[in-house]
Amino acid sequence: xxxxxxxxxxxxxxxxxxxxxxxxxxxxxxxxxxxxxxxxxxxxxxxxxxxxxxxxxxxxxxxxxxxxxxxxxxxxxxxxxxxxxxxxxxxxxxxxxxxxxxxxxxxxxxxxxxxxxxxxxxxxxxxxxxxxxxxxxxxxxxxxxxxxxxxxxxxxxxxxxxxxxxxxxxxxxxxxxxxxxxxxxxxxxxxxxxxxxxxxxxxxxxxxxxxxxxxxxxxxxxxxxxxxxxxxxxxxxxxxxxxxxxxxxxxxxxxxxxxxxxxxxxxxxxxxxxxxxxxxxxxxxxxxxxxxxxxxxxxxxxxxxxxxxxxxxxxxxxxxxxxxxxxxxxxxxxxxxxxxxxxxxxxxxxxxxxxxxx
Numbered sequence: 260x261x262x263x264x265x266x267x268x269x270x271x272x273x274x275x276x277x278x279x280x281x282x283x284x285x286x287x288x289x290x291x292x293x294x295x296x297x298x299x300x301x302x303x304x305x306x307x308x309x310x311x312x313x314x315x316x317x318x319x320x321x322x323x324x325x326x327x328x329x330x331x332x333x334x335x336x337x338x339x340x341x342x343x344x345x346x347x348x349x350x351x352x353x354x355x356x357x358x359x360x361x362x363x364x365x366x367x368x369x370x371x372x373x374x375x376x377x378x379x380x381x382x383x384x385x386x387x388x389x390x391x392x393x394x395x396x397x398x399x400x401x402x403x404x405x406x407x408x409x410x411x412x413x414x415x416x417x418x419x420x421x422x423x424x425x426x427x428x429x430x431x432x433x434x435x436x437x438x439x440x441x442x443x444x445x446x447x448x449x450x451x452x453x454x455x456x457x458x459x460x461x462x463x464x465x466x467x468x469x470x471x472x473x474x475x476x477x478x479x480x481x482x483x484x485x486x487x488x489x490x491x492x493x494x495x496x497x498x499x500x501x502x503x504x505x506x507x508x509x510x511x512x513x514x515x516x517x518x519x520x521x522x523x524x525x526x527x528x529x530x531x532x533x534x535x536x537x538x539x540x541x542x543x544x545x546x547x548x549x550x551x552x553x554x555x556x557x558x559x560x561x562x563x564x565x566x567x568x569x570x571x572x573x574x575x576x577x578x579x580x581x582x583x584x585x586x587x588x589x590x591x592x593x594x595x596x597x598x599x600x601x602x603x604x605x606x607x608x609x610x611x612x613x614x615x616x617x
Contacts, residue, residue, distance in 0.1 A: 263585075264540075265466055265578065266489060268324065269458035270332045271451075272339035274574040276462070277324070278581030284331045285576035287569060289341045293576055296334065297584070298327075317533025318526055329394055405442070407502070407521040410435040415514065424511055432503040439495060443561040453564055458573065460485035461566035463559075465574035469582070474590040475575050477568050485566070486559045488540040493555025497532040505531065 267276035273286035273293075283297040300323070310319050337343040414431035446452050467483040469475060505528050509520040542548045566574075579589050 264489060264537075265469065265581065266324075267462045267466070267574075267577065268328050268491070269455045269462055270328070270335035271455065272458070272573075273335045274458050274462045274465070274570075274577050275328065275331050276465075276574075276577040276581045277327070279585045281581055281584045282327055282331075283577040283580040283584075284335065285573040285580075286335045286338045287573055288338060288345070291569070293573060294338055294345050295576060295580060296331075297580055313534050314530035317530045317537070321529055321533060325398075326391070326395065329398070330391065403522055403525060406435055406438060407525065408518060410438060411517060411521055424507065428503050428507055431506075432499060435502065436496075436499045439499065440558070440561070443492075443558075447561055456562055457564040457566045458570050460563035461570040461574040463487040463490065463563060464566065464571060465578045469578060472590075475579055477571050477575070480571050480575060481568070485563045486556045488543050488552055488556070489536060490555070490559055490562075492559045492562045493552065494532055494536050496555045496558055497535050498528055501532045501535065502528045 263279050265276060265278060267274060269275075270284060270286065273284055275282060275284040277300070279300075281297050281299045283295060286294045286296070288294050309315060338345060410431045413434045414427060417427075417430055447456060461480075463485050464480045464483040465475065466487055468480045471483070473479040473483065502524075505524055506520065509517065509524075512520070539548050539552050543552065582589050
């Protein structure tokens with residue numbers, strides 16, 4: 260069986276983790292208790308040989324994480340702010356009971372902390388369908404505009420004939436990198452985002468502790484590093500570099516064609532960048548790889564904060580759940596935990612997950 264790499268992301272007052280079979284999010288409620296929600300991942304997406312090809316698999320995983328992250332970020336914001344109380348039987352938490360399987364490839368499961376989430380009589384408030392599509396289009400459009408089109412227009416103001424195409428591409432890439440660093444620095448000034456970055460650090464610590472074979476308890480996870488080689492922040496830096504080489508193949512067409520190329524080639528850049536990040540993480544033991552990845556790890560200083568114990572607890576909770584669902588033994592707490600302790604979910608064919616992973 261291919262080695263599986265656990266991963267996740269920070270949400271509002273919580274952490275989402277992705278396993279082989281499911282994704283789980285642990286959210287800190289206003290009363291400081293934790294709401295745990297779990298959702299199955301559709302294995303059929305990974306059974307197709309096409310979707311397991313290098314470059315293609317990265318695009319599939321990135322799209323899945325984008326859609327899943329957007330939906331669970333909305334859920335976490337509603338629960339963390341008290342807009343929705345998952346323990347109130349008169350309201351439904353924003354679980355994903357009406358997920359759009361054709362769009363994001365997810366199959367919903369029950370949220371364990373709320374009787375209302377299991378009710379067939381109430382339609383839970385959620386982000387899905389048209390709303391989800393619009394949200395994703397706006398998010399992707401903003402990212403392409405700021406980090407791909409804006410650098411192109413800014414670099415065109417400094418177009419240098421003597422340096423050739425490569426010099427102009429380097430200028431464009433430098434502008435792109437400066438915009439990324441500036442953006443991360445500015446949003447990191449907001450208190451709410453600083454807390455999200457704290458949960459981001461907790462997610463990294465939990466994954467690092469698990470991959471090092473340490474028990475998943477607060478003392479051991481707290482001592483782990485808050486930077487990780489497979490972090491999305493490092494991925495963004497790889498994208499900045501790869502885009503220079505990919506856009507070099509476009510040459511020097513007219514400005515409209517350049518603009519079109521920056522949009523159309525984004526999936527190509529993302530697919531190549533994912534494979535490079537995966538390759539680098541798998542070979543981190545080599546000194547030259549550590550040198551190459553060092554800038555990406557340093558950039559995580561902008562997107563992570565040292566988490567407190569309550570943040571670490573959320574990361575541990577969600578990671579333990581997806582590991583238990585996958586049948587993985589979990590070290591931590593007063594005793595070792597196994598898959599048998601995971602709460603029952605709606606039926607799905609778990610055997611289909613066994614060997615069909617990226």
